[in-house]
Amino acid sequence: MRESLKGKVIRIHDDNGYTDLGRIIYEFVDNDDVLFIEFPALSVKGAQEGDPANASEAKEKRKRKPCYLRMPRRIARGMIPLIGGGRSVSLVDFTVPTEWLLTDDQLKQEATSIEKNRRNLLEWLSHREQQKEIIAPIVGDFGEYELLELGLLQEQVQARSKALNYPTTKKVRQAMLRFLLGCGHPNALLPNWGEIGGKGTEKFTVKKTGRPSGRCRVPDALPEHISDEEDRRKLRDGYRKYKRKRVSVHVAYLRTMEEHWPGNESITHRSQRQYFLLPANQRPTEAAFIWAARSLCSASRINMGERVHRAVKRALKGLRSDGIVAVGQLGLIDSTSEDQTLVSAVNLLKVLPSTYRTVVIDVRTEYILGLYCGFERPSTLTSLLAILHCATDKVAFCAKHGVSISEGDWHSRLPRRIRADNGEIKSEKGISTMSATEVGLEFVRSYAGDMKSLVEATHLMMHRYADHHAAGSTQGQPKERGESSREEDACRTFEQNMKFVIETVLYINNEQAVPHLLTVEMRAEGVKPTRRAIYEWCVEKGYVTSEPTDLDTLHAHCLPKLKAVIHRDGIHVFDPRDDRRLIPGLVFVSNWLAESGLCERATRGRIPCELQLDPQDISTAYVVRQGLHQLSLKTADPLVKELTLLEYLLMTDDDKHVVDAMRSDQESRDAFFHSSNQDANKAAKAAKAQALADAGKAKPSRSSGYEKRKNLDDELSRQHLKSLGLGDFGEQAQSISPDQSTDYDLAHVPALRQSGPTALPGLARGNDEQPTDWRAHSSPGRESAQSITGDLMAQIRKARRG
Numbered sequence: 001m002r003e004s005l006k007g008k009v010i011r012i013h014d015d016n017g018y019t020d021l022g023r024i025i026y027e028f029v030d031n032d033d034v035l036f037i038e039f040p041a042l043s044v045k046g047a048q049e050g051d052p053a054n055a056s057e058a059k060e061k062r063k064r065k066p067c068y069l070r071m072p073r074r075i076a077r078g079m080i081p082l083i084g085g086g087r088s089v090s091l092v093d094f095t096v097p098t099e100w101l102l103t104d105d106q107l108k109q110e111a112t113s114i115e116k117n118r119r120n121l122l123e124w125l126s127h128r129e130q131q132k133e134i135i136a137p138i139v140g141d142f143g144e145y146e147l148l149e150l151g152l153l154q155e156q157v158q159a160r161s162k163a164l165n166y167p168t169t170k171k172v173r174q175a176m177l178r179f180l181l182g183c184g185h186p187n188a189l190l191p192n193w194g195e196i197g198g199k200g201t202e203k204f205t206v207k208k209t210g211r212p213s214g215r216c217r218v219p220d221a222l223p224e225h226i227s228d229e230e231d232r233r234k235l236r237d238g239y240r241k242y243k244r245k246r247v248s249v250h251v252a253y254l255r256t257m258e259e260h261w262p263g264n265e266s267i268t269h270r271s272q273r274q275y276f277l278l279p280a281n282q283r284p285t286e287a288a289f290i291w292a293a294r295s296l297c298s299a300s301r302i303n304m305g306e307r308v309h310r311a312v313k314r315a316l317k318g319l320r321s322d323g324i325v326a327v328g329q330l331g332l333i334d335s336t337s338e339d340q341t342l343v344s345a346v347n348l349l350k351v352l353p354s355t356y357r358t359v360v361i362d363v364r365t366e367y368i369l370g371l372y373c374g375f376e377r378p379s380t381l382t383s384l385l386a387i388l389h390c391a392t393d394k395v396a397f398c399a400k401h402g403v404s405i406s407e408g409d410w411h412s413r414l415p416r417r418i419r420a421d422n423g424e425i426k427s428e429k430g431i432s433t434m435s436a437t438e439v440g441l442e443f444v445r446s447y448a449g450d451m452k453s454l455v456e457a458t459h460l461m462m463h464r465y466a467d468h469h470a471a472g473s474t475q476g477q478p479k480e481r482g483e484s485s486r487e488e489d490a491c492r493t494f495e496q497n498m499k500f501v502i503e504t505v506l507y508i509n510n511e512q513a514v515p516h517l518l519t520v521e522m523r524a525e526g527v528k529p530t531r532r533a534i535y536e537w538c539v540e541k542g543y544v545t546s547e548p549t550d551l552d553t554l555h556a557h558c559l560p561k562l563k564a565v566i567h568r569d570g571i572h573v574f575d576p577r578d579d580r581r582l583i584p585g586l587v588f589v590s591n592w593l594a595e596s597g598l599c600e601r602a603t604r605g606r607i608p609c610e611l612q613l614d615p616q617d618i619s620t621a622y623v624v625r626q627g628l629h630q631l632s633l634k635t636a637d638p639l640v641k642e643l644t645l646l647e648y649l650l651m652t653d654d655d656k657h658v659v660d661a662m663r664s665d666q667e668s669r670d671a672f673f674h675s676s677n678q679d680a681n682k683a684a685k686a687a688k689a690q691a692l693a694d695a696g697k698a699k700p701s702r703s704s705g706y707e708k709r710k711n712l713d714d715e716l717s718r719q720h721l722k723s724l725g726l727g728d729f730g731e732q733a734q735s736i737s738p739d740q741s742t743d744y745d746l747a748h749v750p751a752l753r754q755s756g757p758t759a760l761p762g763l764a765r766g767n768d769e770q771p772t773d774w775r776a777h778s779s780p781g782r783e784s785a786q787s788i789t790g791d792l793m794a795q796i797r798k799a800r801r802g
Contacts, residue, residue: 002077005034005091007183010080013088021083023094025072025180026148034080035072035148037181040192067192069177072148099124100187124190131175131189134164138176148180204228215280222281227288234260235284235292249299253289311447320454321363327538328545330363331415332455333386335378335424339463340497341472341490345643346651351487354474355494357462357501358386358424361455362415364543365535366517368458368505369413373498374616375646383425384433384558385614390414391547400617400642401498409506411535416545419444419452433557458508466504470497494644509535559612559622566607568599570634571623573611575649584652585640588621588631596625615645 010021022038081089107125138147138156147153157176161169175189182188208224215221227235238256243249261283262276277283284292301309324330335358344350356378360370370390376382389397394410417440420426425434426443434441444451468475472490479486508531515529527537538544563574565582570589575581588611593599598607611631612622619641621631633641643651 002032005077007094008091009094010036010083011090011092012084013090022073023181023183024091025183026144028149029145030149032077033074034077035074037072037177038070040067040069069174069181071173071177072180096185099190100182100185102187127191128187128189131178134160134172134175135179137163139179144180213285222279224281225284225288227284227292231284231288232292235289236296239289239293239296243293243299243302245303245305249290250286253286256289257283308447311445316450320450324363326543326545327362327364327367327535328413328415328547329417331360331369331390331418332363332452333358333360333383333418333420333425334452334455334459335359335382336459336463337476338373338497338501339467339474339476340470340492341474341486342492342494342497343490344650345493345495345647347654348491348493350650351490352494352646355497356382357459358382359455359458359462360386360390360415360418361458362413362535363419363454365531365538366454366458366514367411367531367535368509369411369415371501371505372616373494373501374644375494376615378424380425380427380430381560383420383430385560385616387414387418387434387439388558398502401495401502403499403502403506405506408532408536409510411532414439414547416440416547417442421452422446436557461508462501462504465507466497466500470500494647495642559614561610561612564609564611564623566593566598566602566609568603570599571609571611571621571631573613573621577649583649584655585635586618586648587634589634590629590631592629593623593631613645618643618645618648 004027005024006027008024010024012019012021020039022036024034024036026035028034075083080091083089102121104125107121138160142152142156147156153176157169157173161172164172166172179188205226208226213224216224235256238260239252242252242255244252257277261278263278297306301313304312335356338355338357340354342352342355344352353375355373355375358372358378359368361367362369370386370388370392372382372386372389374382374385391412391414394412395405395407398405398410414437418425418434419442421444424430425441431441449456463476467473470492472486472492474486510530510532512531513529514531514534517531517534518527518529522534522537525537527533562576563579564571565574566572567587570587570593572582573586573588575583601607609623609625612624614620619633621633623629623631635641640648
């Protein structure tokens with residue numbers, strides 16, 4: 001069975017493209033011949049070369065789109081490939097004109113296309129009905145076989161023209177040919193007015209068109225310039241030549257005027273530069289310059305650049321989730337400022353810069369898998385920390401920030417492939433880390449923000465819910481004139497802000513309605529239109545990809561490495577701002593470190609190492625040494641573990657500033673203390689020298705010993721009496737040698753001179769009884785060296801017994 005060719009378009013291909021020759025309207029029954037009608041564009045002949053008489057006429061005809069149809073041509077099927085005269089020939093489907101798709105109701109309601117036009121479709125409908133009335137007897141009585149194969153078309157056209165009293169057969173013949181060209185389409189008889197004055201067709205007038213300008217209203221106004229075809233050509237040429245990037249339209253207009261509309265008289269400026277321009281009424285206006293160049297590249301396109309314009313203004317087709325059918329198949333990562341103005345948790349009067357947030361989102365369910373918030377600017381570090389957070393436990397993370405959740409409120413999953421822009425994670429460190437963790441990376445080309453529009457929309461949503469309600473928020477806008485300073489309103493710390501960020505993530509994941517993510521299968525099973533329900537349904541049904549499970553590898557590659565050193569008491573961390581200075585008090589310990597023997601080895605010399613630490617959680621650190629080992633911060637203050645690394649560094653800096661401010665007074669006190677010691681030493685040495693001089697030959701010598709034990713007993717007895725308030729005999733005893741004896745009476749004891757009920761009888765100064773001579777109990781030699789305080793205590797005990 002042969003293929004039907006009716007309705008096909010004969011297309012001839014050449015080096016410049018292709019040309020549509022005509023449309024096949026009939027296939028003969030008795031043989032393989034076909035009939036085709038040439039399209040109107042090919043039925044007009046141009047003027048012969050060298051014929052000036054017909055040149056103007058041909059030029060005028062080329063301005064109009066011809067609509068004249070020739071009689072059908074007969075050709076055999078096998079000759080169709082040869083009709084191109086050596087060029088390639090193909091048969092393609094006919095493209096129906098837009099007007100043919102309109103129904104009668106749409107024509108009556110004057111429905112128009114998307115593009116603006118001034119077409120009167122009611123007149124189109126009236127014209128079609130007139131054409132149908134002309135050929136109605138022919139079409140009603142005869143079919144294609146009789147008219148085309150039996151050759152009755154010409155006869156019936158002549159008979160109908162005669163019946164309508166037309167002088168020629170042109171009107172009836174053209175209506176019939178148009179009907180045949182449309183292959184019976186009801187709207188084939190619509191006029192071809194769409195090709196006349198259509199888009200891109202230029203019109204030239206004798207009178208100035210458009211709204212009159214202000215120059216026309218002045219008295220004795222001169223007539224304005226009217227552009228003809230040559231003027232518009234010059235304007236387009238000037239636009240192409242002078243309109244460049246960073247060259248304004250006005251400058252391009254002036255250069256075009258200077259080139260094509262120079263004046264006859266020169267005007268000398270004070271800078272000795274001459275201008276040659278015609279008066280304003282003798283040259284086109286800038287509006288005419290822009291209008292003439294409307295078919296060329298727009299000014300914005302030129303300023304933007306062709307490559308950028310194609311990328312930014314290109315048509316979007318498909319969805320951002322095309323080809324994504326499983327959870328974890330593709331994740332998006334991006335960073336943004338949190339639009340916050342925070343204060344330090346150590347000192348509420350210290351204002352901190354805005355923090356930055358990095359978010360990772362699953363494309364299939366739009367579920368937020370992980371985030372990282374910190375003071376660090378977006379970088380490979382922040383992106384790796386956000387990716388690490390995707391696989392970590394969210395319950396402990398939320399509890400650290402004062403938010404209580406249960407398992408399932410925030411799922412953990414690491415995407416199998418991550419899409420990022422050409423920024424933070426596009427580095428040797430980021431690519432190697434993702435390769436080591438078996439995670440694929442893909443990067444969005446420049447000026448293709450629609451490839452990650454999902455994460456950009458999530459940023460805006462989190463700004464609206466979490467950030468812009470905080471005191472001191474920047475609202476994502478620069479400060480306006482007269483507006484109060486955001487730094488004055490700032491009062492919330494990073495930790496206080498993190499609670500609202502987590503609550504926003506939980507709301508987006510668990511509560512926000514997203515019916516556009518539901519599939520027919522989900523709706524049939526009654527899945528709730530939330531991201532959590534869709535996520536859990538996909539996992540339950542197996543719409544999920546495998547994920548890397550080695551968290552040690554993630555910790556080893558994603559956490560930043562800080563220079564550290566092992567001491568006997570733990571691992572000390574160097575300040576990342578100055579690797580010669582240890583951070584005070586930032587020491588990490590663990591059972592593994594104590595049992596490894598490294599601390600003992602550090603007593604013979606410190607051991608350098610690298611410590612991996614999350615800047616937002618300094619309570620825990622990791623060290624890679626024969627495996628990944630976790631360490632904890634050694635501190636007596638539990639609140640220190642809630643600080644970020646930045647806040648801890650600021651706190652130690654404040655401590656250093658306070659100590660530096662106190663150092664001057666402390667050095668003054670130290671200097672006074674040392675000088676006072678020297679003065680006391682000098683006075684004591686002088687007193688000792690005087691005592692040695694008074695002792696003479698009785699002074700103790702090194703050969704006889706210093707009798708430290710006996711002197712200690714005397715000193716303790718003296719201090720005991722002094723604590724009892726019985727006075728101090730130290731100065732009297734200083735000048736007494738061991739071989740000397742001294743007369744003491746009770747007048748030397750101040751406590752015994754006091755009157756009162758506690759006074760001892762017989763010891764008052766006014767008593768006639770002489771005091772007992774206790775010196776009689778002393779013996780010569782070593783016994784005579786009995787201490788004064790010992791004799792005095794014995795005398796007191798004797799008086800109490802009496």
